[in-house]
Amino acid sequence: MPEARGILGFGAPRLGVAPYAELADPVNNAVDRWLDRLVGVAHTFMPFYRLRLRRFAGRVLRLEERYRDLPDQALRDAAQGLRSRLLCRTDAPSELAEAFAIVREVSRRVLGKQHYPVQIMGALALFEGRMVEMATGEGKTLTATPAAVVAALAGNPVHIVTVNDYLAARDAAENRPIFEFFGLTCGVIDSEMEPAQRRDAYACDVTYISNKNLTFDYLRDRIALRQRRSPARRRTLEYLDEAGQGGLLLRGLAFAIVDEADSVFVDEARTPLILSTTADDPERAQVYVEALDIARQLDEVHDFRVDRMNRNVTLEKRGKKAVERLSQNLQGLWRIRKAREELVTQALLALWFYENGRDYIVVDDSVQIVDEFTGRVMPDRSWQAGLHQMIEAKEGVEITGQKETLARITYQRFFRRYVRLAGMTGTGT
């Protein structure tokens, strides 16, 4: 496998602080990124790269005869023999050509499909970490296999990333025979699996997984690591701390082949994926009930003013005094004047502007938001800043804790951490 490169192909890549292989976040500014784009565009339009790929494909095709008549075991031995060479020098074209030729032959025997020259070109491009555009029907799934096999033979954990679980399972089932021919294990992960199963799947040489699952597994690893992210610290703390830490799920972000890369990198690129917990804080829960109590005792005309146009409520002077009087026996946040006024205002908002049946419904002892534009129920959404909890208190249902973010990342940032990233798309332009 070609060594991952640093800037402009020189030097070692900057690895990030993590117990496994991942790149550090790039340090650049708008000018750097613009220059990168320019270079990329130039690269795309110059024919040099395509010519090189074509030559390589020709070379692979010429090696066909050598392997066509070999028995299965001889093929396997040849592959294992290549392995040691691939581990050392992964950018040598001769080794790569041989490896690709072997995979092609295996694919012919096992699946009955032989790679066309375009697919070989695509496979080499994927192996070198590029984004490949192939029209649907040109056999994208098959193109990924030589790259995945060779990368796995070189010892890197390979992740093949699809859009959803079904496709992951389907592609895995399709290509599994090829991997097993070489003695490589192939794992699939779907959303229902437990962490132990996931860990086993990631321990395989090639893992098929959907992008959402992958990113959330990575986030879970980050949370589990917490203070122990750097290798040195982790080993020290492991040594000192007998309890040891739970195993990590992933083995490293070494090589990823992303299917439907355009939808992942462009369409959904900037949506953050957030891992959050609901903090269970009984003290906070009590605050909302108390706030509603006080709010119900206030009088509309004298104590507060309702502004229907702008949807807000303001406390009048008399109301503020009333709040102070009513809360004099309460503790905690109620001692702080601005905090208590804000809580009561929010309670008034909940009472006056949010109606059961119009803005939300109560289903199964939980409050679910009704989308104001479509009229559909959104069970996974919740209001911010304690409003949801206030309404739950108003309806008398169990108060869910506020969501606290544990970790978040966007696809853009996550996939950039792969030491080598490749993508396939049917509609690149």
Next chain:
Amino acid sequence: MTEAFLSTLWYRVAELRPRLRAHVTVYRHRYRGQPWYVLHDHGAGRVHRFTPAPYLLIGQFDGSRSVDEIWRSIAETRDEDAPSQDDVIQLLSRLHQQDLIQYKGSPDVSELLQRNDRQTRQVVKQNLLNPLSIRVPLWDPDAFLTRTLPFVQPLLGRFGLLLWILVVAAGVLTAGLNWDRLTYNIADRMLATSNLFITLSTYPLLKAAHELMHGYLTKKWGGEVREMGIMFLVFFPVPYVDASAAAAFRNKWHRAAVSAGGIVVEVFVAAIAIMVWADAEQGIVSAFAYNLALIGGISTLLVNGNPLLKFDGYYVLTDLLEIPNLTNRANLYLGYLIQRYVFGARRLRQTPSTPGERVWFLIYAPAAFVYRILIMISIALFVASSYFVVGVLIALWSIFNAVIKPLFKHVRHVMTSPKLRKVRRRAQWWTFGSMAVLAGLILALPLPLRTDAEGVIWLPDSAYVRASTSGFVERVEAKRASSVAEGAPLVRLVEPTLSARARSLDARVREMRLRLLAAEATDRVKTGIARLQLQEVQAERDREVQRVMDLEVRARSAGRFEPVLAPDDLPGRFVEEGQLIGYVLPDAADRIRVVVPQEDAALVRDRLTGVELKVVGYLEQRYVSSMIRAVPSAVGTLPSPALGQACGGRILVDPTDEAGTTAMEPFFVFDIALPEALRNIPFGTRVLVRFEHGNEPMGAQIARRVRQLFLRRFGA
């Protein structure tokens, strides 16, 4: 709706237990009666100032209580001024960025290193953004300054002040007495290549003394000086000393003295230098002294000592006024005023300031902006007068930095700032509207375009009586100051050889005629030649006959005859052909000869719409006139010395010319008609003339001048 008091992110900081780092000391200063808390970070050598409100929190960061506990206790006791949870989070992040606090448990090393990297890059970026002043820190001068302080100590006290006053007073007196000699032709003297070398070697020495004084004064009152290095001002190396520890001094006079120390030294050296220069002979000593005096004086007045630019004078002013961080706060205050009252935004946070400070903000911000631009353009023009390309680059860079970059920043703020969310439309209208109005004023509003020039009331050509042929004056026929009619004889010349020549030419004519006859008979070829020869001699003879007639000089127009010399002196003198003998003055003048510099000549010639004039001496009255004549080519000699600068006019004349009429640059001559009302004004009176060219936008006018400037430099 006011800003939220409680924050959804509170859970992230609630359990942290921060404490101030060990190398940070806190001082309490009073500025204008208000307490301010100054955190001196000894590790990084930086000083941070906080108002009492954030210090309420900072003062409690001792590592034992969590942020939540601290916040609650403060919020309970303080009603209105309670900091909101977002405020606390922002303060914590700011302190963290500045490395002023630490939390329990060891920090994230990679993040520390990242921050360190970013800060180092920041220094480099600062240098790149200001290529005119690049700082390179080199060594720690603290030990050297401590050792040498005792020697300098006597000069830093009362005695030193007294000495300074005396010397500077003497220097100023000397400068005043020798002012003309001092300021004559400064630009050329200072920027001449030979002088540049002297300037470039005196400047670092002066700056070294300046910076060392900063350092000594800081040390005198107990501060530390930890950074010294070389600064490249406009690519020229000069030393610098980082005396920022003085910001932690409690006494404002001490702080001001440290800032002013450099200026004091420069003025002192300049005063001594002036006195030396005034007495010295022309030579190296005089040149050095002159340079020192000028650099010290000019740089202090215009740049260093001027509080409108962010150099020493500014820090002296802010220390004496007790307004820390004047420029930033003034700009923020102006921004707040505009956003609040012009854009109508409500949810704005106003930085705390006293009414007195606000008055200073209003005065200072616009003045500093205008002055900064003026000074940079002036420097650019000054340099461009001798080194054109460099000057233009400096001008462009300063305009970019001072006008274009802030403009972009402000426009981006108007377009995207969340604080202006509710009034964005109004803000955009106001911003782009005023920009459009300004652009329209410059580019579209037609302003009158005129050229102002000077002229003299002129005699018509026919008023000059010139000798048409050379000869001796025999007799003056007309009396002086008598009125003569057109064609009347004025002066009689006599040329003895003339008649003899005429007769000899007559003879030659006869000869040629005979030859022609002979040739016609004998030789055909020679006939043509003979005929030509005859014609030639005939023409000569006619000319001589004419000359004989011209011996009688006649008046070409009616008027009053005034000979050049007294009538008794004229007879017997020899006059050349074309020499002026006298004037036949008409009753009244009828034209004004106007002199226009070459850059305006094209406008006057091609785009004239009207002419106005005023007579020098009678400036209240304007008259309208029209153009009579335009001379196509440029001329080098002024019609009258009254138009040259030596006699009060506008055109630069060559100082070596005694007559005062040779101009330094060519100009164009136009004649305009003299209005009726001015017929009686004496000849030669200076007249101020305005040529009107219609209207043209200011932008086009400036563009023309800039193009002319470039043409002169690149074309000449």
